[in-house]
Amino acid sequence: MIFRGRVWVYPDNVDTDVIIPARYLNTSDPKELAKHCMEDIDESFTKEVKEGDIIVAGFNFGSGSSREHAPIAIKASGVACVVAKSFSRIFYRNAFNIGLPILESRVVDELEKFDEIEVDTERGKIKVLKSGKVYSSSVIPEFMQRLIESGGLFNYAKELLGV
Amino acid sequence: MGMTISQKILAKKSNRDEVKPGEIVMADVDLAFANDITAPIAIDFVRKLGVNVFDESRIALIPDHFTPNKDINSANQCKIMRDFVKERGLPNYWETGEVGIEHALLPEQGYVKPGMLIVGADSHTCTHGALGAFATGMGSTDVGFAFATGKSWFRVPESIKFVYRGKRNRWVVGKDLILYTIGKIGVAGALYKSMEFTGDAIFELPMEDRLTMCNMAVEAGAKNGIVPPDGVTVDYLKSRGVEPSEYEMLASDTDAEYSDIVEINVSNIEPQVAFPHLPSNTKGISEIKEDIKIDQAFIGSCTNGRLSDLREAAKVLKGNKVAKYVRLIVIPATVEVYREALKEGLFDIFLDAGAVISTPTCGPCLGGYMGILADGEVCVSTSNRNFVGRMGSKKAFVYLSSPAVAAASAVAGKIVHPDEVIK
Numbered sequence: 001m002i003f004r005g006r007v008w009v010y011p012d013n014v015d016t017d018v019i020i021p022a023r024y025l026n027t028s029d030p031k032e033l034a035k036h037c038m039e040d041i042d043e044s045f046t047k048e049v050k051e052g053d054i055i056v057a058g059f060n061f062g063s064g065s066s067r068e069h070a071p072i073a074i075k076a077s078g079v080a081c082v083v084a085k086s087f088s089r090i091f092y093r094n095a096f097n098i099g100l101p102i103l104e105s106r107v108v109d110e111l112e113k114f115d116e117i118e119v120d121t122e123r124g125k126i127k128v129l130k131s132g133k134v135y136s137s138s139v140i141p142e143f144m145q146r147l148i149e150s151g152g153l154f155n156y157a158k159e160l161l162g163v
Numbered sequence: 164m165g166m167t168i169s170q171k172i173l174a175k176k177s178n179r180d181e182v183k184p185g186e187i188v189m190a191d192v193d194l195a196f197a198n199d200i201t202a203p204i205a206i207d208f209v210r211k212l213g214v215n216v217f218d219e220s221r222i223a224l225i226p227d228h229f230t231p232n233k234d235i236n237s238a239n240q241c242k243i244m245r246d247f248v249k250e251r252g253l254p255n256y257w258e259t260g261e262v263g264i265e266h267a268l269l270p271e272q273g274y275v276k277p278g279m280l281i282v283g284a285d286s287h288t289c290t291h292g293a294l295g296a297f298a299t300g301m302g303s304t305d306v307g308f309a310f311a312t313g314k315s316w317f318r319v320p321e322s323i324k325f326v327y328r329g330k331r332n333r334w335v336v337g338k339d340l341i342l343y344t345i346g347k348i349g350v351a352g353a354l355y356k357s358m359e360f361t362g363d364a365i366f367e368l369p370m371e372d373r374l375t376m377c378n379m380a381v382e383a384g385a386k387n388g389i390v391p392p393d394g395v396t397v398d399y400l401k402s403r404g405v406e407p408s409e410y411e412m413l414a415s416d417t418d419a420e421y422s423d424i425v426e427i428n429v430s431n432i433e434p435q436v437a438f439p440h441l442p443s444n445t446k447g448i449s450e451i452k453e454d455i456k457i458d459q460a461f462i463g464s465c466t467n468g469r470l471s472d473l474r475e476a477a478k479v480l481k482g483n484k485v486a487k488y489v490r491l492i493v494i495p496a497t498v499e500v501y502r503e504a505l506k507e508g509l510f511d512i513f514l515d516a517g518a519v520i521s522t523p524t525c526g527p528c529l530g531g532y533m534g535i536l537a538d539g540e541v542c543v544s545t546s547n548r549n550f551v552g553r554m555g556s557k558k559a560f561v562y563l564s565s566p567a568v569a570a571a572s573a574v575a576g577k578i579v580h581p582d583e584v585i586k
Contacts, residue, residue: 013350013441015548015550017530017551017552018551018557021530022200022553023555025529025531026237027240028204028240040552041557060384064550065285065286065548066201066301066302067200067201067302068204069200088351089354089384090286090300090302090381094302097305098302098304143187143316154208154211154304157212157311157312160312161212163213
């Protein structure tokens with residue numbers, strides 16, 4: 001998949017409590033969750049986010065709680081993918097499981113809000129349009145590639161159980 | 164090459180002789196659980212597959228976060244759980260009146276044993292490593308997968324060995340050791356890795372303090388925290404009705420490979436406080452030169468809501484009064500803790516001091532209810548996270564500490580060492 005979009009730039013250690021505060025976790029409805037996505041660190045996000053935008057961030061994105069509601073809220077906001085220097089491990093799994101593409105790259109260092117980038121998730125390439133510079137992301141483990149190919153964890157479970 | 168205890172458990176559960184860091188294995192889980200926030204999505208996963216859970220005795224559903232329900236939506240989430248439990252006849256469910264915070268309840272009720280592989284849809288599932296299990300938090304879909312198949316996939320983690328030596332100072336508990344450690348390595352200092360806690364000072368540490376330490380492994384980014392089982396583990400399990408014949412005591416090989424070995428002399432550690440807004444922003448309490456006035460103190464959570472925690476707080480609060488305009492909220496983590504604290508007379512000490520005591524719930528720790536902070540307010544909390552907005556307003560400030568420091572601070576109206584208020 002190739003995504004081209006403008007970026008929202010965030011720092012290191014963006015935790016799941018700011019991605020979706022627990023006061024909104026009395027529902028799992030993606031649309032409801034999206035209404036409050038990122039509001040504790042960036043009030044402009046829910047007002048201005050557009051379909052196809054990309055989140056870029058520093059180290060340890062998605063740290064903290066195991067709430068799958070965090071990648072669900074991001075995805076339901078219309079964000080096409082997240083590119084960070086590193087991800088917390090539970091967020092990493094959750095994003096794959098719910099079909100939010102994520103890549104590891106240092107690209108955030110040269111980006112400002114609403115710069116445009118192009119992300120090729122299969123080749124792991126991230127191009128910054130203003131500078132033309134191309135970054136490589138770390139490779140997605142083979143097992144996770146297979147998970148994606150089989151259509152996510154749900155289909156993998158169906159195969160495993162023969163149902 | 165030898166293996167660490169974490170690697171040994173993953174090898175055994177994936178039917179291999181050995182595993183190496185970086186390998187991905189599909190392993191059999193011994194226990195999978197979820198709470199009222201995370202269960203609905205996991206239940207939906209099982210329902211959509213149209214299958215039964217893999218083994219009724221090996222899954223648990225624990226409505227602890229927003230119970231007794233705080234609003235209509237949270238009541239509806241609990242109803243989804245309860246309906247599923249009734250429909251499938253699942254045995255491991257605790258209703259309000261029986262339920263406690265999952266990571267306090269499961270060990271207390273004898274569900275956690277050394278050598279087990281445990282997955283929970285809650286990041287603090289790493290708590291259970293204190294009993295020598297490999298336990299890690301996951302999202303709802305992963306746990307739904309485990310409910311349905313009895314399996315989960317794991318990338319075999321590298322391990323960091325933390326060796327604690329020396330004698331603990333007065334008032335220094337497991338919470339201080341783990342806050343100090345996270346302060347040293349940072350919130351991503353153990354990202355994707357196992358934290359193995361060893362050394363003389365750990366083997367002298369009571370089980371409740373080990374649970375606190377493993378509980379916060381995730382705050383350093385770790386996949387799991389683990390204490391190799393020893394005599395303390397065996398004695399604790401006996402007290403919970405679990406006999407040694409029911410589990411296997413694994414240990415790391417002497418030639419196991421570690422990505423790092425961190426040596427910590429605990430005799431140099433004093434009570435610790437983590438400043439907003441990261442658990443790694445720690446200071447020794449004597450390093451705090453300014454007055455940090457507080458509006459609220461919270462003693463509870465899966466980190467510090469156990470009986471020993473309440474006893475520590477009571478030692479400080481006995482004969483003291485909570486400062487004017489400060490709220491002290493005490494939440495025993497389980498019904499058993501509640502009952503024991505009541506029997507021991509701890510409630511009288513809390514009530515005489517001016518604290519309020521709630522039924523077991525996660526409540527304020529994650530900003531759910533039962534003690535939400537207003538704009539600009541300051542709370543000293545025995546919980547595990549002090550992120551922006553964690554306990555309410557994004558303009559509030561949360562400081563993390565041990566129960567004794569939280570209790571002392573409630574009395575002084577500012578963050579202080581317990582010795583400053585003890586009578």
